[in-house]
Amino acid sequence: MASNTMNAAVLGSGLLGLDLVERMQNSPYLNCGLVVGRTARSRGLIQAAELGCATAAGGVTALLDSGQRFDIVFDATNAFEHSDHWARLAGTGTVLIDLTPTSAGALIAPTVNGDQAARHQHIGLVSCGGQASLPVLHALAQHYRPRYVEMVATAASVSVGRASRLNLDEYVETTQDAIRQFTATGVAKAMLNISAAAPPPPFRVAMTMVAPGVEQGRVRSVVEAAAAAMRTVVPGYRITSCTVTGDTTRVIAEVTATRNRMPVHAGNLEVISAAAIYAAEQHALAKAPALKELAR
Numbered sequence: 001m002a003s004n005t006m007n008a009a010v011l012g013s014g015l016l017g018l019d020l021v022e023r024m025q026n027s028p029y030l031n032c033g034l035v036v037g038r039t040a041r042s043r044g045l046i047q048a049a050e051l052g053c054a055t056a057a058g059g060v061t062a063l064l065d066s067g068q069r070f071d072i073v074f075d076a077t078n079a080f081e082h083s084d085h086w087a088r089l090a091g092t093g094t095v096l097i098d099l100t101p102t103s104a105g106a107l108i109a110p111t112v113n114g115d116q117a118a119r120h121q122h123i124g125l126v127s128c129g130g131q132a133s134l135p136v137l138h139a140l141a142q143h144y145r146p147r148y149v150e151m152v153a154t155a156a157s158v159s160v161g162r163a164s165r166l167n168l169d170e171y172v173e174t175t176q177d178a179i180r181q182f183t184a185t186g187v188a189k190a191m192l193n194i195s196a197a198a199p200p201p202p203f204r205v206a207m208t209m210v211a212p213g214v215e216q217g218r219v220r221s222v223v224e225a226a227a228a229a230m231r232t233v234v235p236g237y238r239i240t241s242c243t244v245t246g247d248t249t250r251v252i253a254e255v256t257a258t259r260n261r262m263p264v265h266a267g268n269l270e271v272i273s274a275a276a277i278y279a280a281e282q283h284a285l286a287k288a289p290a291l292k293e294l295a296r
Contacts, residue, residue: 045057127178149189202255
């Protein structure tokens with residue numbers, strides 16, 4: 001490991017965990033010191049080893065028993081296990097970045113409040129739907145006072161793993177809480193549709209906001225600016241529809257995966273993986289002066 005990088009571990013060896021590994025290998029600020037899965041001969045751990053990473057089986061216990069010190073740990077497991085992970089890691093000084101849909105950590109979305117990531121040891125990334133919708137909804141809420149906000153995410157069935165299916169209630173609750181937090185609306189609703197269509201559809205979020213005084217031209221300008229900022233983090237992010245009818249604004253955004261390992265339709269995985277690496281790199285840049293020089 002280079003002396004000017006931060007050592008990181010990944011809990012979870014699914015497609016999301018493997019994408020985190022590849023992103024770290026392309027980052028000048030992060031080193032992947034360990035990937036932890038459930039079983040030693042799992043396909044994910046075999047692939048992580050092929051990528052050159054040390055691996056272990058046995059969950060967070062294996063991570064703690066590895067003998068390594070980790071500056072950052074990414075939790076790509078499930079919401080049910082996350083609270084135990086945080087309880088066991090909090091005293092180690094490790095920054096825990098949560099990719100599961102819980103609201104235990106400080107909620108961060110890169111283009112909304114990413115500059116605050118380095119202040120927190122425990123970071124939550126809301127959900128894939130939250131990461132794709134909050135930049136637009138937050139931007140609109142800076143200009144209008146929403147009375148009602150709704151977000152409906154649609155993800156291809158083949159890009160939604162077992163853990164995500166088990167955490168649907170947590171997904172909805174955490175996303176709704178984040179929408180209320182970042183838009184200051186009193187009423188928020190979130191939904192997730194899992195589509196079995198063939199070919200698999202791209203990841204999509206349909207947003208509805210009811211607010212007095214909305215105007216088509218201004219709304220479109222605000223939305224496009226938010227989308228442009230998102231593309232600096234997630235290149236496959238684009239707005240496909242933006243309409244205003246009376247007090248109601250409707251926006252649809254699609255996220256196409258552009259990573260080598262990710263299927264094109266897996267924008268739901270790409271948007272949260274990108275957010276996780278962004279948050280980790282903010283910590284790295286804030287804590288290591290040598291890394292700040294690299295970033296210039």
